[in-house]
Amino acid sequence: MSYSFSIFKGLNIRAKRSHFALIAMAIAFSVFFAPIALTQEEESIPTPTEPAPIAIPSDGLYFADILVRNRPVFQIGSLPQIDASARAEIINRRIASLLAQNETPDKIEITPDNPRKIATLRIKNRILMTVTQQDAEDFGLSTEALAKRWSQQLDTAFDKPPLAIDVTQRLYTTTRELLRNIVSNLPSLVGAIIVIGITWVAAKILRYLAYTWAKQTEGDSNTELLIGKLSYGAVWAIGFIVALGVMGLDFGALLGALGLTSVAIGFSLKDVLSNYISGVILLAARPFRINDQVVIGEYEGTITQVQLRATTMKTYDGRLVYIPNQEVFQASIINNTASPRRRSSVMVGIDYGEDLSDAIAVISQVLENFQEVETNPAPDVLVSELAASTVNLEIRFWVDSRRSGFLATTSKVAQRVKEALEAADIDMPTDIYTLILRELPGQIQLKEK
Secondary structure, three states: OHHHHHHHHHHHHHHHHHHHHHHHHHHHHHHHHHHHHHHHHOOOOOOOOOOOOOOOOOOOOOEEEEEEOOEEEEEEEOEOOEOHHHHHHHHHHHHHHHHHHOOOOOOOEEEEEOOOOEEEEEEOOEEEEEEOHHHHHHHOOOHHHHHHHHHHHHHHHHOOOOHHHHHHHHHHHHHHHHHHHHHHOHHHHHHHHHHHHHHHHHHHHHHHHHHHHHHHHOOOHHHHHHHHHHHHHHHHHHHHHHHHHHOOOOHHHHHHHHHHHHHHHHHHOHHHHHHHHHHHHHHHHOOOOOOOEEEEOOEEEEEEEEOOOEEEEEEOOOOEEEEEHHHHHHOOEEEOOOOOEEEEEEEEEEEOOOOHHHHHHHHHHHHHOOOOOOOOOOOEEEEEEEOOOEEEEEEEEEEEOOHHHHHHHHHHHHHHHHHHHHHOOOOOOOOOOOOOOOOOOOOOOOOOO
């Protein structure tokens, strides 16, 4: 009996020891593992027992925006273990996930943790962010006051504002981001502006020098324009490359992008590029000059301007025609004023009974006394055709190649030749037609009136 009691007593002692062991394990688990789980859930916020060194943000930002529907609500700062940008990215991802599930979430609950001097902002036990003692020191408030302020700002941001307020906030956000980018990129922008200004001055000076040199050496307006424009464009191309380099452009990436898109650009801009290339060839080949009177396709007039893209012509009736250089390059060009003199001709018919030598002498006398007719080369009077009723004489003479002088002189020569032949009693009959009537009735009577 005593033996059994001792066994029961031993079992009771062992059970108590097991009970105490289980309690000790639970306490250890709550002490060591529960804070670790809570710390992982709450953005890895450390307890303020041991001060940690403040990490310098890699992006140079000590504060970052908390966004709700792409609109900044407030800013949070860096922590010793995480910079502001990474911390804001985590919180913004949680807010975006919450809004994706519910457009109008419930009110935010504040859960303070006084021993650790932190407070968590939750919605239905879902942690959005943690307000730390460092945040409170950054904004000069207590942890509870700062948590209350941020919760109110988030609740207001979660509610959809009216259209006018929403538009105003978006404009404000865009303007602030633009100003922030301008301020951050201000040195590169100022450097690029300075480079562009220097490029503009250098391009002006070089174009003037090139134009002056071409004017003294070439003596052709088209070549002068070509040299001036090419030098001006070359300076601007170099200036833009330098300006883009000042702004931090990666030229390797740019050349790669141009290589990938060169085929597409060539197909889409083939007409424009063809016009420019044709313009360069026309300015170099010089088939005509400014103020030349030419015939290009169906257009005839005076060249007023030759550009890299198009050629401007003023027709004789006062209209301006802009012809793409590609069409000019492919068309047949007749330059009427390439030479200062141009030959004209007038046809006159003499009766078969007249003396051709006398008629030629009279016409030659008229041409000799006409000042607008060039004496070198000398004018010619040739028998051109033996027509049905007249002997046609062709009068050839050289006059000014300009259209106004050409037409006026040709008209005056025709008028004076006619008057001189009439004064010399040289007949210039019209065409004579012979009518033969057969088997006429015998009773036809001719009555005189």
